Amino acid sequence: MEISAEARECFKVEFxxxxxxxxxxxxxxxxxxxxNDLAEAGKLSIEAVNKHxxxxxxxxxxxxxxxxENSAATEEISATIEQEANDNSLMSNLSEILYQKALELKNSMERFKFN
Structure with missing residues (x-):
């Protein structure tokens, strides 16, 4: 069985x-x-971004x-400084009172001084 030239040409074109x-x-x-490679690279980039x-x-x-913590420490320090300032003021007032009492005592003692 022989294939016609037309069939051969058709087969050749189809091939x-x-x-x-x-x-x-x-x-x-x-x-x-x-x-797919670009999608994988994009996925890796997204994972890196998520990690970061x-x-x-x-x-x-x-x-x-x-x-x-720093704010709390600063408030604590401020409160301590304020307390120290109050304590120093009180000590200054007490020192002044003690000085006045010492002067009063000195004046009282001078009345009893013998010449």
């Missing part, structure tokens, strides 16, 4: 079309692989806690 289609599918496969975001959030929380 070329199948080859072209295979090339297109290979190109599509390559593009899909590149898209978590680290940054943790650092901010730590800074906030330290700031709160």
């Amino acid at each position: 070329q079309r199948v080859g072209t289609t295979v090339k297109y599918f290979d190109s599509i496969k390559e593009l899909v692989n590149r898209i 975001q978590d680290e940054l959030s943790s650092a901010i929380t730590e800074i906030a806690a330290i700031t709160e």
Whole structure:
């Protein structure tokens, strides 16, 4: 059984079309692989950003806690300084009173002085 020239030509054309289609599918496969690679790279970038975001959030929380502790310590120091100032003022007043009493005692003792 012999194949006609027309059938051979038709087979040849169809064979070329199948080859072209295979090339297109290979190109599509390559593009899909590149898209997958880019998607994976994007995923890794997002994971890195999320990791750094978590680290940054943790650092901010730590800074906030330290700031709160510093604020409490500053308030405590301010209260201590105010108390010290009040105590110093009281001591100054008591010293003045003691000085006045010493002067009174000195004056009283001079009345009993013998010449």
